[in-house]
Amino acid sequence: xxxxxxxxxxxxxxxxxxxxxxxxxxxxxxxxxxxxxxxxxxxxxxxxxxxxxxxxxxxxxxxxxxxxxxxxxxxxxxxxxxxxxxxxxxxxxxxxxxxxxxxxxxxxxxxxxxxx
Amino acid sequence: xxxxxxxxxxxxxxxxxxxxxxxxxxxxxxxxxxxxxxxxxxxxxxxxxxxxxxxxxxxxxxxxxxxxxxxxxxxxxxxxxxxxxxxxxxxxxxxxxxxxxxxxxxxxxxxxxxx
Numbered sequence: 001x002x003x004x005x006x007x008x009x010x011x012x013x014x015x016x017x018x019x020x021x022x023x024x025x026x027x028x029x030x031x032x033x034x035x036x037x038x039x040x041x042x043x044x045x046x047x048x049x050x051x052x053x054x055x056x057x058x059x060x061x062x063x064x065x066x067x068x069x070x071x072x073x074x075x076x077x078x079x080x081x082x083x084x085x086x087x088x089x090x091x092x093x094x095x096x097x098x099x100x101x102x103x104x105x106x107x108x109x110x111x112x113x114x115x116x
Numbered sequence: 117x118x119x120x121x122x123x124x125x126x127x128x129x130x131x132x133x134x135x136x137x138x139x140x141x142x143x144x145x146x147x148x149x150x151x152x153x154x155x156x157x158x159x160x161x162x163x164x165x166x167x168x169x170x171x172x173x174x175x176x177x178x179x180x181x182x183x184x185x186x187x188x189x190x191x192x193x194x195x196x197x198x199x200x201x202x203x204x205x206x207x208x209x210x211x212x213x214x215x216x217x218x219x220x221x222x223x224x225x226x227x228x229x230x231x
Contacts, residue, residue, distance in 0.1 A: 033218070033219075035219075041223070042207070042221050042222065042223040042224055043161070043207060043209075043221040043224075044221070045218040045219065045220065045221075048217070048218060056217060056218055058218070089159060091161060093219075103149035103166065103168070103211050103213065104149075104151070104163065104166050105211075105219050106163075107153075107160070107161040107163075109159070109160045110159055110160060110161075112159070
């Protein structure tokens with residue numbers, strides 16, 4: 001069964017460092033997403049991406065964040081200068097579109113980011 | 117704007133008890149999808165069910181059942197004869213019928229099932 005894969009599963013970084021989280025969405029999906037979950041809190045939407053551009057973003061997704069699809073398979077989230085409050089689990093998701101679209105997002109297993 | 121409310125923050129039950137997790141949603145769209153996800157201690161998000169706004173038929177899957185009522189904007193989830201393995205955080209989520217839009221999550225309900 002196709003799945004969304006994320007790397008790394010856990011990353012520890014120093015405050016101020018740049019971090020790139022990687023995701024490989026399901027191959028025939030066209031919409032890609034990043035969500036964030038601070039420990040013990042709800043899952044929050046960050047950004048959605050379609051046709052090589054951001055289609056929607058939340059207030060959380062400020063200038064410190066950027067997304068990119070550098071090739072035909074990867075979808076990345078970059079945090080330019082990490083802050084302590086960026087420590088969270090980051091989930092990537094993808095969804096299909098077109099005939100038979102069911103609205104479902106398929107989530108990866110998450111990348112846990114710890115900022116020290 | 118869309119909103120999902122899970123009023124129950126934590127629920128504790130003893131094995132074999134039935135438990136219902138409440139979910140109330142808000143949207144102005146007439147076509148939308150509702151979801152339940154399970155997040156076990158390992159952290160991943162496990163899809164449980166999707167229901168679209170035109171299908172109010174309740175669904176049963178093994179020990180799980182879902183009650184969708186548009187009149188009260190609720191999509192409640194019942195676990196019958198709970199088991200320790202059901203211990204997890206359960207999230208209700210809402211998405212409108214437009215590709216690329218965000219899936220909006222509730223704050224989650226932590227279910228603890230003791231033996």
